[in-house]
Amino acid sequence: xxxxxxxDSTGYFAVSILVIGxxxxxxxxxxxxxxxxxxxxxxxNAEGWELxxxxxxGVAGGAAIGAALGYAGASLYSSATGIVGLSIxxxxxxxxxGVTLLGSYPLYKDSAILTNSGFYDIGKTWNNLTTAQRxxxxxxxxADANKLGSQFAIFTGRVxxxxxxxxxxxxxxxxxxxPFEMF
Amino acid sequence: MKSNENSIKAxxxxxxxxxxYELIHFNYDSKTFGNMIIKIAGNDKIINIVxxxxxxxxxxxxxxxxxxxxxxxxxxxxxVAVLIRDYLMILQKPRxxxxxxxxx
Numbered sequence: 001x002x003x004x005x006x007x008d009s010t011g012y013f014a015v016s017i018l019v020i021g022x023x024x025x026x027x028x029x030x031x032x033x034x035x036x037x038x039x040x041x042x043x044x045n046a047e048g049w050e051l052x053x054x055x056x057x058g059v060a061g062g063a064a065i066g067a068a069l070g071y072a073g074a075s076l077y078s079s080a081t082g083i084v085g086l087s088i089x090x091x092x093x094x095x096x097x098g099v100t101l102l103g104s105y106p107l108y109k110d111s112a113i114l115t116n117s118g119f120y121d122i123g124k125t126w127n128n129l130t131t132a133q134r135x136x137x138x139x140x141x142x143a144d145a146n147k148l149g150s151q152f153a154i155f156t157g158r159v160x161x162x163x164x165x166x167x168x169x170x171x172x173x174x175x176x177x178x179p180f181e182m183f
Numbered sequence: 184m185k186s187n188e189n190s191i192k193a194x195x196x197x198x199x200x201x202x203x204y205e206l207i208h209f210n211y212d213s214k215t216f217g218n219m220i221i222k223i224a225g226n227d228k229i230i231n232i233v234x235x236x237x238x239x240x241x242x243x244x245x246x247x248x249x250x251x252x253x254x255x256x257x258x259x260x261x262x263v264a265v266l267i268r269d270y271l272m273i274l275q276k277p278r279x280x281x282x283x284x285x286x287x
Contacts, residue, residue: 105218105235124217126236127259131250134236158243163250165236 012089014096014144020086021074022067029066034059082116087144089137091129092122100145102169102180103155111155118150120169138165139172152180188213191260198264199223202271204230217259223267232267234259239266 037058041051078084082097097118101108112119120141126134145152152173160166173180188211196206204225212218221232233240237259239247247262 105215105233106212106220109212109215121215123214126216134250158240161245163248164238164245165250168250 012087012140012144014085014087014147016085016148017078017083018071018074021070021072021077023070025070025073026063026067029069030059030063033062033065036062082118084150085144085148087141089140091125091133091137094118094120094122094141096145096148096150098150100142100150100152101155102152102166104157104160104166107157108155117153118145134165135168138169142169142172142178143176146176146178152178154180154182156182187211191219194260194264195221195223195267198267199225199271204271219259219263221263221267230270232263234263237262239263241266241270 034055035058038051038055040058041054046054081095083095084098085096087094087096095118097116099115099117101112101115101117101119103111108119109121111117120138122137126137129137142152154166154170156166160170170180172178188209191211192206192209195209199205202225204223206221207224207229208220208222210220212220216236217234218236219232219234223230223232231240231242233243237247237249238245239259239262246266
C-alpha cells in the first residue's frame with residue numbers, strides 16, 4: 001500500500017499505518033539527530049552559521065534514518081496485527097484491516113476475531129450519537145476502509161431489513177461501486 | 184462496567200418474575216456498542232433477544248429500529264426491558280416504540 005493520507009470534505013480522514021510510522025520516525029529521528037549534532041558540534045567549538053549548519057544536517061540525517069526505521073517498523077506492525085490504517089473522526093478512531101467484515105451481531109464480530117479481520121466498532125459512543133451522526137460515522141468508516149484497500153465481506157445470520165445499520169452499509173457499498181462478498 | 188452488566192441482568196430477572204419465563208443466558212458486550220445477547224425460556228419456548236447497534240431483534244425479527252423511530256431519550260437497556268415486558272405481559276408481540284416516552 002502506498003503511504004498516502006486521505007481526507008474528505010467532512011474533515012474526517014483515514015491514514016495509512018505506514019504514514020504514521022514514516023512521520024513519527026522522521027520527527028523522532030530528526031529531533032534526536034538535531035540534538036546530537038548540535039552537542040557534537042558545540043563540543044568541537046562550532047559557532048554561528050557553522051553550528052546551525054551541523055544542527056540542520058543532524059536534523060535532516062536523523063529524520064531520514066528515523067523515517068526509514070519508522071516505515072520499516074510500521075510495516076512489521078502492520079504484518080503482525082493486520083492493521084493497515086486508521087479511520088479517524090471526531091467521535092472515534094477505528095483500525096482498518098486488510099479485510100473488513102460487516103454483518104449481524106454477533107456473527108460478524110466472532111468471524112472477524114477468528115480471521116483477524118477488521119470490523120466497525122466505536123463502543124458505546126454509538127449510543128450517544130444522533131441518527132445523522134451514526135450514518136455519517138458509519139459511512140466514513142466504510143469509505144476509509146475502501147480508500148486503504150480493505151476488502152469487504154458480509155456475514156449475516158438473519159434477514160436484513162430496511163432501516164437497519166447493516167442495510168445502510170450494504171447500500172453504501174452498492175451505491176459507491178465497492179465490491180463485497182456475501183456469506 | 185461489570186456493575187452495569189449486573190444491574191441490567193437484575194432488571195431483566197425482575198421483569199421475568201411471575202411470568203413463567205426465566206433468564207437462561209445473558210451477555211453484555213460493553214466493548215461493542217453495548218450489545219446484548221439475552222435468552223429467556225418459558226412455556227416451552229425460548230426467545231433469543233439480541234441488540235445490534237441499538238436495533239433489537241426477537242428471534243432474528245427486528246422489532247426496534249432506532250434509525251426510523253429514535254426515542255426521546257434512547258437508552259437501549261430501557262428499550263429492551265420495555266420490549267420484553269410487552270412481549271411477556273401485554274401484547275405477546277413487541278410494539279413499535281416510535282412514540283414511546285420514558286414516562287409511559
